[in-house]
Amino acid sequence: MTEFFRQSLSITVKDLRLEMRSKEALNASLSFALVILLLFSFAFDPSSEHTREISGGLLWLVFAFAGVLVLNRSFARELPNDCLEALVASPVSGAALFLGKALANFILLMALELLCLPVFGIFYNVNWTAQFWNLLLVLALATWGLTVIGTTFSALTVNLRLRELMLPVLVYPMMIPALMAAMELTTHLIAGQPLSADLWLWLRLLIGFDIIFTALALALIEVVLVS
Amino acid sequence: MGTKILYVLGALAAVLLVRNLYVILLGLPDEKDQGAIYRIIFFHLPAFFTAALCYLTALISSVVYLVRKSQRADDLALSATEVGLAFAAVNLVTGMIWARIIWGIWWTWDARLTWALITWLIYAGYLMLRRAIDDPSERAKNAAVLCIFAFASVLITWKSIDWWRTQHPGAVLSIRGAEGGLDPAMESMIYFNWLALLLLCIVLVAVRMRQERVQREIDALRRHAHAL
Numbered sequence: 001m002t003e004f005f006r007q008s009l010s011i012t013v014k015d016l017r018l019e020m021r022s023k024e025a026l027n028a029s030l031s032f033a034l035v036i037l038l039l040f041s042f043a044f045d046p047s048s049e050h051t052r053e054i055s056g057g058l059l060w061l062v063f064a065f066a067g068v069l070v071l072n073r074s075f076a077r078e079l080p081n082d083c084l085e086a087l088v089a090s091p092v093s094g095a096a097l098f099l100g101k102a103l104a105n106f107i108l109l110m111a112l113e114l115l116c117l118p119v120f121g122i123f124y125n126v127n128w129t130a131q132f133w134n135l136l137l138v139l140a141l142a143t144w145g146l147t148v149i150g151t152t153f154s155a156l157t158v159n160l161r162l163r164e165l166m167l168p169v170l171v172y173p174m175m176i177p178a179l180m181a182a183m184e185l186t187t188h189l190i191a192g193q194p195l196s197a198d199l200w201l202w203l204r205l206l207i208g209f210d211i212i213f214t215a216l217a218l219a220l221i222e223v224v225l226v227s
Numbered sequence: 228m229g230t231k232i233l234y235v236l237g238a239l240a241a242v243l244l245v246r247n248l249y250v251i252l253l254g255l256p257d258e259k260d261q262g263a264i265y266r267i268i269f270f271h272l273p274a275f276f277t278a279a280l281c282y283l284t285a286l287i288s289s290v291v292y293l294v295r296k297s298q299r300a301d302d303l304a305l306s307a308t309e310v311g312l313a314f315a316a317v318n319l320v321t322g323m324i325w326a327r328i329i330w331g332i333w334w335t336w337d338a339r340l341t342w343a344l345i346t347w348l349i350y351a352g353y354l355m356l357r358r359a360i361d362d363p364s365e366r367a368k369n370a371a372v373l374c375i376f377a378f379a380s381v382l383i384t385w386k387s388i389d390w391w392r393t394q395h396p397g398a399v400l401s402i403r404g405a406e407g408g409l410d411p412a413m414e415s416m417i418y419f420n421w422l423a424l425l426l427l428c429i430v431l432v433a434v435r436m437r438q439e440r441v442q443r444e445i446d447a448l449r450r451h452a453h454a455l
Contacts, residue, residue, distance in 0.1 A: 152376070156369050160359045170356060173349045174376060177383065212379070220372050223293055 004099075007092045011100025012107070018077065019108060025073040026108060033066035033116050037123060047125060055126050056187030060179050062116060064146065064172065067109050071150030072167050074101050075158040084158065094222035102151040102217075109143045130192035138185045141206045145178030145213065152217040155224045181206040233430055240426035247420045255413060264328045267321050268399075268413075273421035274317040275343075277428050279381055281311025282350070284432075286378045289371035298443070299436075301367040304374055305357065306435035308350055310428055315347050330394070339395035342384040349377045363443075 019025060040058055044051065051058075078084035087097060121128045128135065150171055157166045181202040188199055195203065251269050258265035284307040292300040322340070323333045334340065353373050360366035383390075388397050399409050400417070409417075 149376075152372075156372060157356070157359075159365065162359050166356060166359055170349075170352045170373065173345050173352065173380070176345055213376075216376060220293075220375065223368060224372055 004093070004096050007096040008100035008103065011087075011092065011097055012103040015074075015077075015101060015104035016107060019104070025070045026112065029066040029069040029112055030115060032069055033062050033112065034119065036062045036065055037116070037120060041123065051124055052126060052191065053187065055120075055124060055190050056185070057183045058124075059116070059120055059186055059190075060142070060183045062120075063109070063113055063143075064175060064179060066112060066116075067143075067146055068150065068168055068171060070108050070112065071105055071147070071154050071171070072164060074105055074151055074154045076154070076163060079158065088225050094225045095218045097225065098151060098155070098217060098221040102147050105151055106144055106147045109147060110139065113139055113143065126190055127192065128190050131189040131194065134195055135186065135189045138182060138189060138203070138206070141203070141210060142178050142182035142185075145182075145206065145209050146175055148210070148213045148217050149174050149178075152213075152221065152224070155221065178206060178209045181209070233433055236426050237430045240423050240430065243419070243423040243426065247416065247423055251416060251420070255416065261329060264325060267325045269416055269420045270424075271318060271321040271325065272399075272417050273424045274314045274321065276421050277424045278311045278314035278318055279385065280425070281307040281314065281428065281432070282346075282378060282381045285311065285374050289374040292367055292371045296364075298367075301371070302436045302439040303432070304371065305439060306432045308353055308374070309435060310431045312347065312350050312354070313431075314424065314428065315343070315350070319343060319347065335394050337394040338387040338391035339384070339393045342380065342387045346377075346380040346384050349380050353377060 040062075075084065078087060088094070092100075117128050120126060150167075153167055153171050153174070157163050157170065160166055184202045185199055185206070189195075193199075247269070251266050255266070257263050285304045288300040288303040288307065291297060292304060322343075326335065327333050353370060356373055357366055357370050360369060387393065388395060400414060
């Protein structure tokens with residue numbers, strides 16, 4: 001078991017190191033996130049009270065759009081020089097490979113989100129620090145959900161000609177339960193409300209989503225990777 | 228499935244549908260609140276049941292494919308999903324027509340409607356994924372994995388009226404514990420029409436499976452001809 005996690009961790013470290021050296025996914029997704037934040041400001045009046053009511057939704061749309069750019073690169077990065085084949089052939093199990101990649105994506109997405117939050121707070125006049133630790137919990141849970149779905153489907157579509165087109169089409173509908181819960185929770189937390197019984201329901205949905213899809217992904221990833 | 232059996236099943240479906248339509252349109256009275264439009268339920272509900280059963284069939288055959296690598300299981304998963312999408316579309320469209328009359332709007336973003344649409348989109352994505360992969364065994368394998376993930380949304384659609392407060396009417400069938408819902412004559416009509424749609428569905432899936440098999444034979448012959 002420790003061997004399994006050690007292998008996952010080395011994959012994570014490898015992916016993060018690659019990303020830190022090239023910064024291709026992070027730069028692209030961060031600037032994309034800023035562009036979307038800018039575009040939203042034209043869709044409605046950013047100063048109105050109404051904006052605060054939909055702020056959670058906006059924020060998560062930005063994260064989902066920008067996040068897919070990171071997820072898309074996750075397996076596609078291994079295509080040149082047949083690195084993916086080498087990884088699959090290496091004595092690392094598919095599940096360990098998946099977990100390692102998912103963890104790397106999770107860290108990248110969390111970094112992206114934490115960078116976007118202050119920008120969002122400034123541009124849209126939203127006080128996101130009111131319930132910061134609860135918000136961080138929601139961010140972590142929902143991001144893990146997005147990451148698991150995204151990483152699985154990134155593996156599923158890695159060999160396609162239309163990879164960049166297919167991934168969003170498949171991933172967004174699958175992500176909806178997690179996104180829905182995250183939007184609802186974030187909107188309330190940003191408004192400064194504590195986690196009430198109502199919100200616990202959404203949190204449970206989020207946790208359930210994470211557990212179910214992590215288990216499914218770990219069970220099926222071996223089939224996906226080995227062709 | 229033999230051609231004769233298919234013809235018999237198809238004829239049975241046709242006869243049953245004509246008989247059902249006769250009873251629905253001329254036999255059963257109008258509903259006291261909704262008037263004539265309530266009759267749409269006799270297609271709206273059975274279409275959803277049929278679609279859900281198709282998705283379930285696709286799920287099971289996808290698992291069978293992954294375990295046994297049987298080509299027929301993959302054919303069945305594809306055929307069932309395609310036919311299921313058609314029935315799900317009937318479900319969505321009839322629901323929209325009903326909503327236009329009763330609610331005054333074609334669409335509302337409540338949990339049931341939204342999830343039905345999401346499910347439809349996910350399975351449409353399944354078909355798109357299949358088209359995007361050229362290698363047959365790679366296609367079957369990846370599609371099977373997606374199909375297993377996709378079924379979660381069918382379950383959510385089904386349970387959404389219990390989990391959220393929806394504008395969509397709650398359970399109406401007595402087996403789901405609905406009280407004072409439908410008149411027994413109307414409820415049994417729902418099941419009769421489901422039977423008719425189910426027969427039609429079986430015929431369509433069988434024909435579609437045959438097409439897939441023939442397609443594969445043609446491909447094999449073409450490869451053979453190229454090799455000569």
